[in-house]
Amino acid sequence: MSMTIRVPSQIRRHVLKKGRQAAKTPGEVHLYAACQEGAATLESRGMNSLNTIELHLTNAALGAALDIARGWLDSDNGNNVMAAKSLLKFELEYEPSDPREIRHEIKMPKSLTGYFAPRYGYPSPYEKDSEVVKADMGRMGWATAGASGRVRTETLGLILRMMDRLTDHDHSAVKRAASKFVSTYTAPYEKTQKLITAHLAKGEPALDFTEAVHGRDEAEAAGPTEWKSGELRHVMNLTDRGASPVIWFGGKAGRKTPDPGEWRVVVVNSLGSGKYQLTDMGTQEDVLTAALTSQIHWATVEQTTPTPVEVEDQEHDEPEAKPAAKPQLYEVPENWLELAEEGNTPQARAYWTRRCEEYRRTGK
Secondary structure, eight states: OEEEEEOOHHHHHHHHHHOGGGOOSHHHHHHHHHHHHHHHHHHHTTOOTTSOOEEEEEHHHHHHHHHHHHHHTTOSOHHHHHHHHHHGGGGGGOOOSSGGGOEEEEEEEHHHHTTTSOOTTSOOTTTTSOHHHHHHHHTSEEETTEEEEEEEHHHHHHHHHHHHHHTTOSSHHHHHHHHHHHHHHHHHHHHHHHHHHHHHSTTSOOOOHHHHHHOOOSSOOOSOSSOEEEEGGGSTTTTSTTOOOEEEEEEEOSSSOOSOOSOEEEEEEEEETTEEEEEETTTOOEEEEEETTOEEEEEEOGGGOOOOOOOOOOOSSSOOOOOOOOOOOOOOOHHHHHHHHHOSSHHHHHHHHHHHHHHHHHOO
């Protein structure tokens, strides 16, 4: 699975500043490669790293970016908090490999919040609960008109148990609201709980998130009917900046392996310095680190090949022409760019976008 996400500049710069050596997991590696591609694309357009750009992210890369964002919610840096909230809009699009990390978006009316919201000046009522529950309930949006937030299954289970007791409340509004909450969120809770049970059961293959939602096919395709053998460089769109093609991968090709082995669907991501990472789309396992000249068995996966980031047309087979002198561009104040990206209304974002472009050209 892969998607195109608008990643705030704060997070992109943070990832690049930490460097490739800090990327340990497949998701962190993919995120770093995507941020590199984004920076190169901005540079090719004569723009700086503070500008907005969409990145093509694998599911694992989105997970790595969300980990950064969640850690920034309590930051003393206001820009970091704004960037975190902006990225967390995509939290429900992430499909974690561990179903215990699946988030459920919930809402409570005013009649219920008083039974769950922490009271100012008093210890949290969830101090004796798990770290998951404390973190989820601490990040809920508590307001006089009601509450909303995203919680994991463990937290949702606790809330449902508390709601069950309120379904017999003497006050009709509380009773009615609690009953509606239980009927709304019990089915999603039970579905995810089945995933968790399967995930934790020894010796039993767990359904992944997509299978739970859409169902498991009776039989999976064994592989492509037509395939090619040759250098990695011949994979479609691979050398286009920002491209992360998804292909069938049948293993290394060569004298000792003239025929493909087990077929996998993989995404190909640039690691920089002419190196590429092939990662299994199902398991997120890195199966091969290769150069453009590496010989592989491969085939197209038309229906899952993502659209690369749009960039200016470039010729790769001819020497690059000497670029014309670029006009002087001024660096836009960072808070202006944040307002253009994260303004409260479309009108505000449009205004600050115009001001940023004017400042970039004139310095005023």
